[in-house]
């Protein structure tokens with residue numbers, strides 16, 4: 001069995017986390033210890049009632065029935081202790097997919113915050129990969145370390161965390177992927193360009209349009225990256241019951257913007273693509289001649305999602 005699979009399968013064992021959900025959807029997460037009790041105002045649950053049995057069972061505490069399941073990574077991330085704001089599971093999934101994380105990859109990440117994204121990245125690179133994480137706040141790094149160790153059941157063999165600013169501390173070279181989740185990713189571009197191998201992917205996650213604009217313009221003017229691609233994702237849950245099938249009224253309306261770019265080989269300039277303007281885009285004279293006005297050259301945009 002692989003590194004993580006043993007912890008996620010089979011009968012519930014001491015040290016496993018179990019999420020108890022009541023009929024109203026309220027959740028409690030407990031770590032199983034033989035002989036220990038979980039107390040709620042409804043009554044007491046002996047951990048031994050769960051240890052040795054399967055997950056996906058129900059247990060009653062007083063008059064209330066709880067569903068007992070091991071938490072998924074997305075459950076854990078949304079309930080774990082936080083220092084900084086976490087990357088939401090929908091965005092972590094997008095980062096892993098669109099920044100093309102792969103087993104065995106050497107990935108650099110900053111900042112670490114509460115370690116939510118670190119866990120998705122560790123799963124993606126696996127035990128044969130390497131995740132070098134940088135966090136400037138020692139107290140956040142400690143929260144992240146505890147969260148990662150709780151989730152994986154101990155230190156992850158592929159993970160190292162350095163306290164300090166990425167731009168001062170980054171010494172990794174031949175890096176495959178870099179993810180920046182911080183206020184000012186543009187301050188790190190020189191360091192990232194030195195660390196990334198040609199073809200490597202840089203992915204930035206920012207909260208506001210002004211950060212997105214500054215990041216993208218800095219990537220463009222840096223001269224070592226391809227034309228950036230930018231996007232956001234929105235996940236809207238659906239209420240599905242009988243004939244009432246409709247979007248849920250509430251959703252997380254905004255989390256952040258993503259942008260990716262790739263490291264060019266040293267000395268290479270981003271290729272320029274000349275686009276024929278669509279009719280009327282630049283006014284009548286251009287529509288008639290079909291020639292783009294000066295300045296209509298667009299850098300080659302390789303991988304818009």
Ligand SMILES: C[S@@+](CC[C@H](N)C(=O)[O-])C[C@H]1O[C@@H](n2cnc3c(N)ncnc32)[C@H](O)[C@@H]1O
Pocket residue numbers: 084085086087110111112113114115116117118134135136137140164165166167181182183184188
């Ligand atoms: C939004 S939080 C990161 C959340 C994290 N990705 C997660 O999923 O839990 C941003 C973090 O970046 C850190 N930070 C900001 N600039 C940094 C830099 N230049 N180098 C390292 N860490 C930095 C901050 O201290 C903060 O903890």
